[in-house]
Amino acid sequence: MKDINCEVSEESSHNEQHVTSSDEPTESAFPTNPVANLPSTHRNIKFIQLILVLMLHSFYCRRESCAVTTCSMLKRLLRHLRLCSSGRQCPLRQCYPTSIIFRHWRGCAKHDCNICMPVIAATKRVAERERRRRMLQVKTRLLNRLNHIL
Numbered sequence: 486m487k488d489i490n491c492e493v494s495e496e497s498s499h500n501e502q503h504v505t506s507s508d509e510p511t512e513s514a515f516p517t518n519p520v521a522n523l524p525s526t527h528r529n530i531k532f533i534q535l536i537l538v539l540m541l542h543s544f545y546c547r548r549e550s551c552a553v554t555t556c557s558m559l560k561r562l563l564r565h566l567r568l569c570s571s572g573r574q575c576p577l578r579q580c581y582p583t584s585i586i587f588r589h590w591r592g593c594a595k596h597d598c599n600i601c602m603p604v605i606a607a608t609k610r611v612a613e614r615e616r617r618r619r620m621l622q623v624k625t626r627l628l629n630r631l632n633h634i635l
Contacts, residue, residue, distance in 0.1 A: 530599050537586055537604050563587075 543559035551557065565577060566584055573581050593601045 533586055533600055534604050536583070537590055537600070538607070540583065540587060541590075541604070541608070 539553070539555050540559055540563065542553055543556050544563055546553070546556050546560070548556075562577075562579055562583060565580060566587065569575050569577075569580055569584070571580070572584075575581055590601060590604075596602070
């Protein structure tokens with residue numbers, strides 16, 4: 486995978502042998518591609534978005550045992566990325582493509598990026614739903630306390 490263009494992503498040419506240790510993510514760190522039937526450019530963008538969403542979840546997730554099946558593997562991959570300086574030569578197959586996706590996410594300032602903007606919009610919707618859920622919980626607790634007092 487070369488640098489990510491906000492409109493089109495290129496297939497990975499990073500096909501070195503996959504070598505893991507017990508602390509590195511396995512081949513299954515990337516989910517199977519659920520968008521395989523989409524046209525090529527759209528499929529690549531959707532798959533990159535999926536990986537990005539899963540990486541962001543893993544980056545912020547603090548649960549010991551998470552229900553997202555790829556979470557712990559991607560946490561290990563993100564730890565690996567912080568330390569890896571091998572670039573394309575890294576024996577971990579997911580390292581280089583993931584570093585490009587993460588680097589694009591961190592540096593993207595394009596307000597109409599086909600990769601980042603849908604992820605940002607979805608993240609904001611999820612955050613707003615979570616905020617409303619928490620407010621409802623607080624409101625319910627307060628009402629229960631008031632009912633108990635009265």
